[in-house]
Amino acid sequence: MRNSNREIIxxxxxxxxxxxxxxxxxNKSRLSTEDKVKISLCKHLVRYAVTRRLRLKQLGxxxxxxxxxxxxxxxxxxxxFTVDWLLHTLSTLAQHDAQTRAYxxxxxxxxxxxxxxxxxxxxxxxxxxxxxxxx
Amino acid sequence: xxxxxxPVGNRGKVVEIVLKKAIMFNDCVITKARIEIDHINYGLDxxxxxxxKMARTNxxxxxxxxxxxxxxxxxxxxxxxKGRRSxxxxxxxxxxxxxFYQKLFLMIFETDYDKSDEINTITIIxxx
Numbered sequence: 575m576r577n578s579n580r581e582i583i584x585x586x587x588x589x590x591x592x593x594x595x596x597x598x599x600x601n602k603s604r605l606s607t608e609d610k611v612k613i614s615l616c617k618h619l620v621r622y623a624v625t626r627r628l629r630l631k632q633l634g635x636x637x638x639x640x641x642x643x644x645x646x647x648x649x650x651x652x653x654x655f656t657v658d659w660l661l662h663t664l665s666t667l668a669q670h671d672a673q674t675r676a677y678x679x680x681x682x683x684x685x686x687x688x689x690x691x692x693x694x695x696x697x698x699x700x701x702x703x704x705x706x707x708x709x
Numbered sequence: 710x711x712x713x714x715x716p717v718g719n720r721g722k723v724v725e726i727v728l729k730k731a732i733m734f735n736d737c738v739i740t741k742a743r744i745e746i747d748h749i750n751y752g753l754d755x756x757x758x759x760x761x762k763m764a765r766t767n768x769x770x771x772x773x774x775x776x777x778x779x780x781x782x783x784x785x786x787x788x789x790x791k792g793r794r795s796x797x798x799x800x801x802x803x804x805x806x807x808x809f810y811q812k813l814f815l816m817i818f819e820t821d822y823d824k825s826d827e828i829n830t831i832t833i834i835x836x837x
Contacts, residue, residue: 577831579719579758586753586834589798589815593836596815597786598800599779620784624735629788648786 597649612652615660619647637666721747724770732781741827744773749833772805793822813837
């Protein structure tokens with residue numbers, strides 16, 4: 575027990591007050607393709623902030639946008655942006671991060687792949703998913 | 710006793726479990742969880758600071774594991790770092806079938822930089 579009960583009660587009160595700003599974790603299977611893509615793109619920005627323990631203001635400085643806007647990305651408020659805006663933002667981040675740059679290249683390549691037979695596409699999707707798990 | 714607070718360690722039963730399926734959270738593989746099960750089910754009385762007498766939920770440890778499974782593959786941001794601990798506060802839809810299914814809860818948990826395979830679930834409170 576590392577937190578006192580008083581600290582926890584205070585924390586709960588704060589959490590209730592800030593409810594609308596918090597990230598909403600939900601079952602992704604019911605989301606539309608567009609929303610899933612938006613979440614995936616936001617994830618790369620969050621990953622960058624988390625691994626480097628950046629403050630929103632610092633990330634905002636890199637992306638040339640206010641911290642409030644970065645907070646919306648960090649909390650996955652996906653209704654507030656479009657896929658192309660997120661891609662543009664990731665491109666800005668790619669100037670500072672090799673991992674994001676490589677991901678965007680993969681994203682481009684995946685979009686360029688012609689429509690394959692269903693079985694081939696499913697196999698490719700499965701292989702890609704397995705590869706990402708074993709990394 | 711801490712100054713101005715309740716004694717630390719007055720939140721009922723704490724269960725430490727090994728997750729049936731490891732989860733990937735913020736680039737860490739989480740295999741263990743520390744769950745304050747009585748705190749989750751009873752909550753704290755803001756006036757007395759101790760556990761409430763009446764239960765608000767009746768989640769089992771297995772049910773809490775289902776909540777934790779929803780974190781699999783997630784990257785979540787927090788700027789609430791205290792020493793080597795990071796604290797996360799999020800909204801989460803209840804995955805447990807029954808009266809609370811798909812209802813909104815608020816989950817507060819911590820991860821420790823020195824124990825990257827462990828998650829400490831502080832509480833899950835009704836958020837509707």
